[in-house]
Amino acid sequence: MDFYTFGKKSGHSISTFNSDFIMSRILQTEKETRIGCMYLEENGVIGYHRATTPQLLLIVSGEGCVRGEEDKYYSVQPGDAVFWKKDEWHETKTEKGLTALVVESKELNPSLFMDKR
Incomplete structure (x- = not known):
């Protein structure tokens, strides 16, 4: 299990096309x-199981533990962001x-874009 960060502090300022925002690249x-x-509501759980494919969990709101x-x-x-390998x-x-986004793919390498926590 590896931990990464995609928070605002790890992002880059974008100004092209008259834009003004921060982008944290993920993968x-x-x-x-x-x-x-x-x-996940109060006392919610994603039960203990084996990852069927590489999986990246991105926490967008709330708090919990893994x-x-x-x-x-x-x-x-x-x-x-938490990364689990297949199996x-x-x-x-x-x-x-x-609330979390989950990304599943045979081809995930979050270390290309995100810093380890």
């Missing part, structure tokens, strides 16, 4: 990729609720 793929949004194969939980908050056991849970 780029050429193979089939699935992207979803998960909404674990990999060892029985140790790590806190996550908005701007955190890696993992779990996500929250007491207060959280």
Whole structure:
């Protein structure tokens, strides 16, 4: 399990086309990729299971904790990204609720764009 950050502080200012915003790049793929949004309510859980493909969890709101194969939980908050390799056991849970994007693809290499946390 690897931790990255995609928060505003890790982004770059974009001014082309008269723009004024900050972009935090996350990843780029050429193979089939699935992207979803998960909404966990209070005391929500994504149960302990094996990743069927490399998976990147991007916390966009709320807070919670994650674990990999060892029985140790790590806190996550908005701007955190957690990467699990194929077949890696993992779990996500929250007491207060959280919303996260999940990206699944055989071709994920988040270290190309994001800094490790």
